[in-house]
Every structure is written in C-alpha cells, then in structure tokens.
Amino acid sequence: MRDKKRKTLEWRKLDNSAKLFPISAGKKYSTVFRISAVLNEQIQPEILEKAVRIALEKYKSFRVKLKNGFFWNYLEHNTKEPIIEPETDYPCKYINPKTNNQYLFKVTYFERKINIDIFHSLTDGNSGAIFFKEIIYNYLEMSHPEEFKEEIRTYRKAEYTIEDSYIKNFDKKAKNNNSSKKAYLLKGGKLKLGAISAIHEIIDLSKLKEEAKNQNCTITQYLTAVLIYSIYQVNFVNPKNRPIKICIPVNLKKYFQSETITNFFSYITVEAEMEKENLDTFEKILEFVKKEFEKKLTQDEIKKTMSGNVKLGINPFIKAIPLVLKRPIVRLSYLEIRKYTTMTFSNIGRIGIIGKYQQYIDNFFMLIAPEQAEKIKCSACSYENKITVTFTSILNNDNIEKIFCQFLKDKGIDVHIESNGINE
Amino acid sequence: MLYPQKLNQKKGNLIVKISIGISVIIAIILIVVNHYITPNIKWAGIANAGIIYIWITIIYAINKNTNIAGHVLLQMLAIAILTIYIDYKTGLKGWAINISIPIIIIIANITMLILTIISHKRYIRYAIYQLVICLFSLVPFYFIYEKMIVHKILSYISTGVCTINFLVTICLCSKEVKDAITRKFSI
Numbered sequence: 005m006r007d008k009k010r011k012t013l014e015w016r017k018l019d020n021s022a023k024l025f026p027i028s029a030g031k032k033y034s035t036v037f038r039i040s041a042v043l044n045e046q047i048q049p050e051i052l053e054k055a056v057r058i059a060l061e062k063y064k065s066f067r068v069k070l071k072n073g074f075f076w077n078y079l080e081h082n083t084k085e086p087i088i089e090p091e092t093d094y095p096c097k098y099i100n101p102k103t104n105n106q107y108l109f110k111v112t113y114f115e116r117k118i119n120i121d122i123f124h125s126l127t128d129g130n131s132g133a134i135f136f137k138e139i140i141y142n143y144l145e146m147s148h149p150e151e152f153k154e155e156i157r158t159y160r161k162a163e164y165t166i167e168d169s170y171i172k173n174f175d176k177k178a179k180n181n182n183s184s185k186k187a188y189l190l191k192g193g194k195l196k197l198g199a200i201s202a203i204h205e206i207i208d209l210s211k212l213k214e215e216a217k218n219q220n221c222t223i224t225q226y227l228t229a230v231l232i233y234s235i236y237q238v239n240f241v242n243p244k245n246r247p248i249k250i251c252i253p254v255n256l257k258k259y260f261q262s263e264t265i266t267n268f269f270s271y272i273t274v275e276a277e278m279e280k281e282n283l284d285t286f287e288k289i290l291e292f293v294k295k296e297f298e299k300k301l302t303q304d305e306i307k308k309t310m311s312g313n314v315k316l317g318i319n320p321f322i323k324a325i326p327l328v329l330k331r332p333i334v335r336l337s338y339l340e341i342r343k344y345t346t347m348t349f350s351n352i353g354r355i356g357i358i359g360k361y362q363q364y365i366d367n368f369f370m371l372i373a374p375e376q377a378e379k380i381k382c383s384a385c386s387y388e389n390k391i392t393v394t395f396t397s398i399l400n401n402d403n404i405e406k407i408f409c410q411f412l413k414d415k416g417i418d419v420h421i422e423s424n425g426i427n428e
Numbered sequence: 429m430l431y432p433q434k435l436n437q438k439k440g441n442l443i444v445k446i447s448i449g450i451s452v453i454i455a456i457i458l459i460v461v462n463h464y465i466t467p468n469i470k471w472a473g474i475a476n477a478g479i480i481y482i483w484i485t486i487i488y489a490i491n492k493n494t495n496i497a498g499h500v501l502l503q504m505l506a507i508a509i510l511t512i513y514i515d516y517k518t519g520l521k522g523w524a525i526n527i528s529i530p531i532i533i534i535i536a537n538i539t540m541l542i543l544t545i546i547s548h549k550r551y552i553r554y555a556i557y558q559l560v561i562c563l564f565s566l567v568p569f570y571f572i573y574e575k576m577i578v579h580k581i582l583s584y585i586s587t588g589v590c591t592i593n594f595l596v597t598i599c600l601c602s603k604e605v606k607d608a609i610t611r612k613f614s615i
Contacts, residue, residue: 073614
C-alpha cells in the first residue's frame with residue numbers, strides 16, 4: 005500500500021563532546037577509532053552487508069549522516085545503505101562525511117577480519133563495541149544458520165537512548181581541574197603523509213593479571229606504567245622539562261546513570277614529571293601511576309573534568325558563534341590543546357561474547373587514530389584469555405613498541421606480535 | 429595475515445586531478461594565445477570562466493549526495509555569475525541584469541515550484557535550498573529599487589514567479605520549512 009503519510013525528517017543534536025569532533029577533524033586529525041574482529045573463517049561480504057543492515061535496524065542512532073547547521077553540526081536520518089568494502093586503506097583514516105553514502109562509520113573486511121571505523125561524533129569506544137558486536141552476532145547467525153537456529157538473543161535487548169548524558173550529569177559549580185603544563189611530545193621521523201603503522205601486541209591475559217596482582221595494581225595501571233617506562237627508555241630528550249602525560253579515557257557509564265548509546269566518556273591524565281619526581285625505574289613509575297589513579301579516578305575528579313568541558317559547550321557566547329567561524333577558531337585552538345598530551349591510552353576492557361559464538365571468533369582489536377602531536381596512540385581490549393595492546397603510529401620507528409613488548413616478555417608474560425607491516 | 433600487503437592504493441580522484449591539471453594548462457595556453465594573437469579582444473577570460481563553470485558543475489555532479497534542489501540552486505548562482513562576467517567583459521551593456529538573471533531566476537523558481545507540487549512529500553530535503561533560492565530571487569527587485577534596470581518587465585515577472593513559488597511553498601510545506609529552519613538554526 006502506498007504510504008500517504010508525509011515524511012518527517014528525524015534529526016538530533018550532537019552530544020556535548022561530539023560537537024567538537026566535526027569542527028576539528030580533518031585528514032591529519034581524524035578522530036576515528038577502529039574495532040576489528042578476527043574470525044576463524046573467511047569473511048563473506050554479502051552476508052556482512054546484510055548483517056550491517058540488520059544491526060542498523062536495531063541501532064537506529066547509527067543510521068545517520070552529518071549535516072551543517074548555522075551554529076552547530078547535527079545528525080540527520082540516513083535513508084541510504086552503508087557501503088561494505090574490502091580493506092584497502094590504513095586504519096582509522098578520516099571518514100569524509102560526503103563519502104560512504106554519508107555514514108559516519110565504515111565497515112571493511114580482509115580475509116578473516118571485519119573492521120568498523122567509527123567517527124567519534126557518532127559514539128565512543130564502548131558503545132561502538134556494542135554496535136560492532138551486534139554486527140558480528142548477525143553475521144555469525146547468517147553464516148551458520150543451523151548452529152544458531154534456536155538462538156534467540158532476547159536477553160540482549162537492552163534499550164539504549166540517545167540522550168546527552170553530559171548535560172544530564174554535569175555540575176555547574178564544579179571547578180576545572182585541567183593541568184596548565186604542556187606535555188612532552190614524542191620525537192622522531194615520520195612516515196609518509198597519511199601512512200599509519202599498526203602494531204598489535206597480543207598478551208597472555210592470565211599472566212598479565214597475575215603480574216598486576218603481584219604488584220598490587222590494576223591492568224590499566226600496570227600497562228600505563230609500562231608505557232611511561234618505554235617512552236622514558238627510548239624517546240625522552242627533554243630539555244624543556246615537560247612531563248610525560250598519558251591521557252586515559254574513562255567510560256562515564258560506570259560512574260553515572262546512563263543508557264545512552266552516544267558518547268559518554270571523559271578522561272584522566274597521568275602526569276609524570278620524570279626529573280622532578282625522580283621516576284627513573286619502573287617500580288617508581290608504577291607507584292607514581294597508582295597514586296595518580298587513586299587521586300584522579302574518583303567520581304568527584306571525573307565530574308570536574310567532564311563539567312569543565314560541558315561548560316565550554318553550553319557557553320552562550322560560544323553557542324552563538326556561526327559554524328563557519330567556529331571551525332577555524334576551534335582548529336587553531338586545537339593545535340595548542342593537543343600539545344597537552346604525550347599519548348592516549350584507551351582500554352575498553354573485556355569484549356564479552358555469548359558462549360556459543362566464541363568458537364567462531366579468534367580475537368578483537370581496538371585502534372585509535374594517531375595525529376601530529378600525539379604521534380603514537382595506544383589502545384587495548386581483551387577477549388577470552390588475550391589482551392591486545394595496539395600501537396597506532398605515524399613515527400617511522402617502532403622503538404617504544406619494542407621496549408614495551410620486551411619489558412613484558414622479561415616479566416615472563418607471553419606476547420605475540422601482529423602488525424600491518426609499515427614499520428618492518 | 430591481518431592486513432592487505434598494499435595499503436592506501438586509492439586512485440579514485442586521480443582522473444579528476446589529471447583533468448583539472450589539463451584544464452589549467454589549457455587555460456594558460458588560451459591566455460598566452462589571446463595575448464599574442466588578438467591582444468585587442470580579451471576573449472580568454474570568457475573562455476576560462478566557461479572552464480571554471482564546467483568544473484563547478486562537474487565537481488558538484490560527482491558528489492552523489494546532493495539533491496536536485498541543490499543542483500538548481502548551484503546552477504542558478506553559477507550561470508548568473510557567469511553571465512554577469514561575460515557582460516562585464518563585453519562592454520557592460522547591462523543585458524545580464526536586464527535579461528539573463530531574471531530569466532535564470534524564473535526558470536529556477538518554476539523548477540522548484542514543479543518539484544514542490546509533484547513531490548511535496550519529499551520536500552523536507554528541498555526546504556532549505558528553496559528558501560535560499562527565494563532569497564536570491566529578490567535580487568532583481570533590488571535592481572529595480574536601485575534603478576539599475578532599464579527593461580523592468582522581466583524583473584517584475586521573476587519577482588512575481590518567486591512570490592508565487594514562496595506562497596505555494598508556505599501553503600503546501602509550511603511545517604517542513606519550519607522544521608528545516610529549526611534544524612539549521614538549532615543552537
């Protein structure tokens with residue numbers, strides 16, 4: 005029957021942190037992250053395409069395109085279907101909102117691997133993983149219909165919202181706790197423009213857990229300390245006495261009530277003044293990191309950071325600036341803001357997969373886009389008994405990655421390396 | 429193996445880049461030929477304006493994500509600018525603002541009027557372009573007000589057609605227009 009109803013265009017405002025990404029992003033600063041799943045079988049593109057379409061029916065908030073408003077960008081319902089392509093480009097490349105049928109995510113595949121590259125305006129790593137898992141579940145159900153014939157995933161029907169949880173949870177009176185010190189920036193020659201090296205260090209999770217337990221710390225604390233130690237060992241020429249600052253994104257859903265599928269993250273910054281604090285051994289660095297986490301990973305401190313960012317986004321003077329003027333202003337200020345972080349280390353934690361599906365999946369990877377100031381970015385996720393730490397880099401050497409790996413091996417932890425071969 | 433051996437082998441825009449390069453070379457040759465062969469008649473500027481117009485049209489057409497109302501708006505603006513430039517280069521006789529621009533505006537408005545009537549259910553996608561076209565269509569009215577026009581009849585007709593277009597739009601699609609303004613100007 006012909007639909008006689010007049011169509012209304014569904015649209016929504018970007019959440020508070022997502023507002024800045026389209027204004028600041030470009031080819032050199034993509035703000036794209038990737039999640040990959042390595043299956044135990046070759047990928048069938050036709051099935052993958054169907055799997056993505058079905059996932060989009062459930063997660064409608066991903067079926068959007070980015071539009072320019074007069075003051076801000078906004079998201080509008082996308083009637084087209086996303087394009088599924090073989091992997092041909094480097095990971096986490098800028099997603100031009102005018103390509104890929106205007107979707108803000110891109111699904112690609114290579115042999116046994118499925119990738120999803122997501123523009124950060126759409127969502128954060130944790131919610132991105134939820135959507136990606138839905139694609140993987142759909143894919144496996146369609147590629148093995150007999151196996152999953154009786155599988156009804158009703159217990160996963162969690163209702164997600166697209167509310168702006170930042171606005172709901174921020175505190176008007178909270179004082180800004182951002183550090184005013186610029187960070188030590190990694191040194192070294194760069195790869196040719198556009199190239200990104202990806203190195204996956206696949207670590208035995210049980211042994212890492214044991215080691216972290218012996219050191220009386222969490223895995224994230226331990227890996228952060230190893231990162232700082234690796235930078236200190238091979239990439240630390242610091243005449244300006246700048247601290248090594250590791251930015252660690254925090255999933256705010258653990259601290260505040262929220263069911264949103266859009267962005268809801270903040271960060272803490274571990275600020276290691278190597279000379280001043282005399283951090284010349286791993287043990288000292290680890291103790292320092294533990295104290296920093298204890299001090300900064302509290303609801304009050306996180307609220308302060310989050311509220312500071314929200315206040316900026318809801319400032320009436322900033323809101324009233326037309327988008328065409330906001331863009332150059334934000335891009336110029338971002339050139340400076342980015343100098344306040346040495347490296348980002350994002351650990352999205354365990355990617356939980358329902359038992360029956362696990363036999364078809366070998367591993368998951370998480371990757372985040374490096375950029376001119378943060379030349380290396382580090383991310384991690386765990387699956388079954390593996391935690392994969394991934395370094396994405398625009399430097400033409402892999403010294404930090406090697407030291408990181410060697411350190412863990414020296415501690416008796418098994419590490420297996422995979423890469424895209426750019427820095428070999 | 430987790431990654432293809434050869435990454436970033438995109439050649440998608442290479443043909444466009446080569447074609448633009450060839451166009452630039454042709455444009456330079458035209459200027460040089462014009463300068464040495466017929467220095468009294470400056471025809472190279474007009475030819476190059478035509479090349480620029482063609483490229484604006486091609487690049488906009490390559491981008492598959494623009495809708496038909498966007499094409500109408502772009503063509504209206506591009507042809508108007510092109511005719512003003514040709515008029516200017518050929519002695520500024522005023523035919524562009526007296527004749528061409530009103531005709532271009534009439535055609536653009538009639539096109540949008542037809543689109544609005546036959547596909548007003550999809551009007552949500554045209555609304556903002558329609559408003560901009562109506563806004564630009566008031567330019568001949570300004571020319572009349574400023575007494576820049578000798579032959580006023582076409583300008584009156586274009587203003588009339590624009591007014592009808594605007595009124596039909598408001599009658600058929602006022603909700604969509606309101607929604608489009610809310611979306612675009614959301615703060």
